[in-house]
Amino acid sequence: MFDEATIKQSAEIFNGKLIQPGDADYDEARTVWNGMIDRKPAAIVQCADVDDVVNAVNFARENDLLISIKGGGHSVAGRSVCDDGLMIDFSRMKDxxxxxxxxxxxxxxxxxxxxxxxxxxxxxxxxxxxxxxxxxxxxxxxxxxxxxxxxxxxxxxxxxxxxxxxxxxxxxxxxxxxxxxxxxxxxxxxxxxxxxxxxxxxxxxxVGPEVLTAQIFYPMETAEQVLRAYRDFAAEAPDEMSCYALAVNVPPIEPFPEEYHMKTAIVLVACHIGDTKEGEKLLEPLQKLAEPIFQVVGQMQYAALQQSFDKGAPKGGRYYWKAHYMKSLPDEAIKTFVKKVDPLPGPFSLVGIEPMGGAISRIEPSATAFPDRNAAFGMGIWSGWTEASHDEKAIEWTREFHKAMEPYSTGGVYANYLDRDDDDRVKDAFGxxxxxxxxxxxxxxxxxxxxxxxxxxxxx
Ligand SMILES: Cc1cc2nc3c(=O)[nH]c(=O)nc-3n(C[C@H](O)[C@H](O)[C@H](O)COP(=O)(O)OP(=O)(O)OC[C@H]3O[C@@H](n4cnc5c(N)ncnc54)[C@H](O)[C@@H]3O)c2cc1C
CATH class of the missing domain: 3.30.465.10 (Uridine Diphospho-n-acetylenolpyruvylglucosamine Reductase; domain 3)
Incomplete structure (x- = not known):
């Protein structure tokens, strides 16, 4: 029986901290990245060591409790927090x-x-x-x-x-x-x-500490030609070059021209980890696909590059995702993408075309549990907004966009992009x-x- 007394007794077996409803830090501890998730575990154990994990597992099993596991709390589906069960929280084990x-x-x-x-x-x-x-x-x-x-x-x-x-x-x-x-x-x-x-x-x-990076923002009027060139560039790029094409809201800050603030644009985000001169040469054609809204190409600390999107996906925003793997990006797929993507359904929304190939594709699909190694691109439809009143509209937009891109998909999907209504796609994810x-x-x-x-x- 999982009652007050059992919880109190269990608190003594942990070297870390057991948090219960009513404790001052309960709400903070149960909150995850996606602000749409509001679940209330019966208890949260912030493990200090492996013994705590073993004790938490044994305790949950013996008391027939559902458990959830929180690493960074960034699963869009909120899988790291459960209702009424035991949340195993690793925020004290970050070494x-x-x-x-x-x-x-x-x-x-x-x-x-x-x-x-x-x-x-x-x-x-x-x-x-x-x-x-x-x-x-x-x-x-x-x-x-x-x-x-x-x-x-x-x-x-x-x-x-x-x-x-x-x-x-x-x-x-x-x-x-x-x-x-x-x-x-x-x-x-x-x-x-x-x-x-x-x-x-x-x-x-x-790697690094400095790498060559580029962010080249193009206006939507040029999106088709930019994406066609991006597709061809990605097919020929060496392994050292990784380039994403993202539909984003232009940040409402300098140095972006004011007339584009919060308008949809296509940004090519590249990272090159080989010889700098070679990388610069490779990037040149990407800088001249049309008149860019803004571009920055140069050396950057790898660790800083890794943080450059953090502000665009803040904890507490409301998020809903759908995803595909793409066989290729034929012209009709690009046309559909451009027609449907603008306007994005909220300030933290982006749709990303992710480069695959290279070393990913040189491993057999059944050599590891990760199967989708032969797709040309990944596609993440990452919708993010602020107001609960906008939930229905934003979710509908995401589903419609996903459906429109379906004809070009491999039928597979990245397991880590599955959202709370995607249980029927688990089989597709593991292929x-x-x-x-x-x-x-x-x-x-x-x-x-x-x-x-x-x-x-x-x-x-
Ligand atoms: C803003 C944002 C950007 C992202 N960008 C990328 C990206 O560029 N590339 C990419 O590949 N993915 C990306 N993702 C997806 C990301 O890989 C998943 O959301 C992933 O689940 C996050 O891990 P987490 O530990 O933060 O998740 P949590 O929510 O803490 O955990 C999710 C699930 O992972 C499992 N889990 C976590 N830790 C353990 C453990 N120690 N033992 C057993 N199971 C465990 C559990 O099943 C748990 O429910 C991004 C996600 C977000 C929110």
């Missing part, structure tokens, strides 16, 4: 240890990408992370992990060497290619289905690996104890 000689990092599950970049960049090293530095390493890694370095060094999961995992039985396992290798395979893209990762070990690469993942789920979590995730049902 990152770097071995510069071995070029590896060992990362606790509450670290954000900013923590990882700060520790690794001290040594001129990095591994693939996402585009917003407040995102948690935990959720991002377990779903795949896409970012500027992926075309050169692979997805974040391709750089995951090993992990320590607390299973549904409360056992601590080490997973690597040599030990519990089936579990290791599943952790490389299968989400939080198989256990709680208490430590991630990553391979690092020499050719879904059945194998179900078998591994049955081995490590036959009762589906870990189910606040992109849930894979155990194969009976």
């Amino acid at each position: 990152v240890k770097v071995d510069p000689k071995a070029k590896t990092a060992t990362v606790e599950p509450g670290a954000a990408l900013a923590d990882l970049d700060a520790a690794t960049q001290k040594h001129g090293l990095a591994t693939t992370g996402g585009l917003v530095s407040e995102t948690g390493v935990g959720g991002l890694t377990l779903g795949g992990g896409m970012g500027y370095l992926a075309r050169k060094y692979g997805l974040t999961v391709d750089n995951l060497i090993s992990a320590d995992v607390v299973t549904a039985e409360g056992k601590v396992l080490h997973a690597s290619d040599d030990e519990n290798s089936d579990l290791m395979w599943a952790l490389r893209g299968g989400g939080g289905n198989f256990g709680i990762v208490t430590s991630f070990e990553f391979k690092l690469h020499e 050719v690996n879904h059945d194998h993942l179900r078998k591994i789920k049955a081995k490590y979590d036959p009762d589906n104890f870990f189910r606040m995730n992109q849930n894979i049902s155990p194969k009976s």
